[in-house]
Amino acid sequence: MSLKKLGNRTVKLLNPPSIIGNYTIVGPKEGDGPLKNYYDQILDDDLWGQESWEKAESKIQEEAIRAAVDNAGLSIQDIDYLISGDLLNQIVASGYSARQLGIPYFGLYGACSTMTESLALGSMLIDGGFADNIICATSSHFSSAERQFRFPLEYAAQRVFSAQWTVTGSGATILSSYGSGPYITHVTPGKIIDPGIKDASNMGAAMAPAAMDTLIHHFRDTGFSPSDYDLIITGDLGLVGKSIVLDMMKKEGYDLTGIFTDCGVEVFDPQKQDTHAGGSGCGCSAVVFNGFVLKEMAKGRYKRVLFGATGALHSTLITQQGESIPSICHAITIDINSE
Template identity: 80%
Template sequence: MSLKKIGERTFKLNNPPSILGNYSIVGPKEGDGPLKDYFDEILEDDLWGEESFEKAETKIQEQTIRAAIENANLSLSDIDLLLSGDLLNQIVASGYSARGLSIPFIGLYGACSTMTESLAVGAMFIDGGFGDKIVCATSSHFSSAERQFRFPLEYASQRKFSAQWTVTGSGATILSAAGEGPFITYVTPGKIVDPGIKDASNMGAAMAPAAIDTLISHFKDTGFEPSDYDLIITGDLGIIGKSIVMDMMKEEGYDLEGIFTDCGAEIFDPYKQDTHAGGSGCGCSAVVFNGYILKEMKKGRFKRVLLAATGALHSPLITQQGESIPSISHAVTIDINRI
């Protein structure tokens, strides 16, 4: 019998882990966007001295993790477990990053939902007494993801207006059994939701129903209302997906006006930066969370935040075979105080 499960699928943590440190690194395009002042490090170029974009992404993730550990006044030997993932085949950016860190490693794949997946799993590990200090991280890179999921960069394909721009960046969060917060207090794992979308250039429409499903389950399980949060933010739905969530949640009786936004809608200026429907990639919610959200929480602007990142669990092969795009959304509550 679960002593921590409330409602259908939410877990209330009895010993909420504290966020002890964090760090974010972004590429030059992200560093030219509306949230540029929140990121810890902005690269001058996407290769960062490496021979390939894949090697650059590995370097970005590894350096982000190292910096987050240092930010928490810890050393590599203090870390019990690393939970990380990325968008590349066999999550190689995370695997090769972990190779350089020599930390016990569990690789995760939730596509663009990987940041909240790692936070959820890490928080439950600590709450269950299986570790004291855990790193939760992820990364993505526009150039490595673009040529894996869509077309070679040299092909210069025309992007649809519903398409999103994969974020180049990495975010890492250090969770600890002890600390002064902010704290992860609730976890709501997602279910697969498939609205039948087959267009890989319209990810906002494909993933929005999964976000809606998780948000409604979270509110029903916890008894919270949207107004109980200072900020409700999804990951990587972009402008189109954000609009769908707003409209459909209102139809379900949840008014998110003035409380809700999306990481992919915030990270770029779509008009000045030509990013069409906004940002995407698991690095998107990672850098927005570890940059904008946590820094605003520490300033006292946000006292309770619901982060619900979404992921499209598809591949080019399966969509080329005519399959639709199943999606998922995992949610975590972050409180400035332990409850």
């Protein structure tokens, strides 16, 4: 019999893990965006001395993980498990990063939802008594994802307004059974929602219904209302998806005005940086969460945050066969108090 289940889908952690360390690394374009003062390291060159974009992404993730461990005052040997993922085929950026680190490794693919998926599963492992220290990390790279999911970089394809710009960056979070918070107290796993959209340049519209589904189930399961949170942040819906979620949630009786935003909206200035509908990629929610959200919680601006990253679970192969784009959203509650 489950002792920690709330309602239909949510888990209330009885021994909630504490976030004891984190780190972010971003590329030059991200470092020129509105959140530049929140990142720990901004690269001058997003190839970072490597022979390919894919190798650069793996290095970015590896170094973010190592720095997060240092930030937590731990050593690599203190870590029980690494849970990480990325956008590339066979999550090679994460696999090759894990090869260098030598930590027992669980590889995840949840597309852009991978940051909250890793935090959710890591929290449940610690709450269950299976580990004391876990690293949760994701990464993405504009140049590696662009040529895998869209067009060769040299093609210089014209972008429609609804298209988003893949973030170059990585964020890593250290969860521990020890520490003084902030804590991850609730986990609401998502389920696949497919509104039938086939346009791979309109990820926001494809993922918005999944975000709404998870948010509604979270509120129903926990009894919380939007006003119980200082910030509700999704990722990466961008400008299009954020607008859709606001409208759909209001029709369902949930007014998110003033407390809701999206990592894809916050990471870039679309007017100055020509990023159209905003940011995307596994690294987007990772760097916004580990940079902006956790640093503002440390300052006391936010005491309770609902973080729900979204992912479009498609590939170029299957969309070329005429399939639609199934999506998912996993949500977690981060609270400065453990109760």
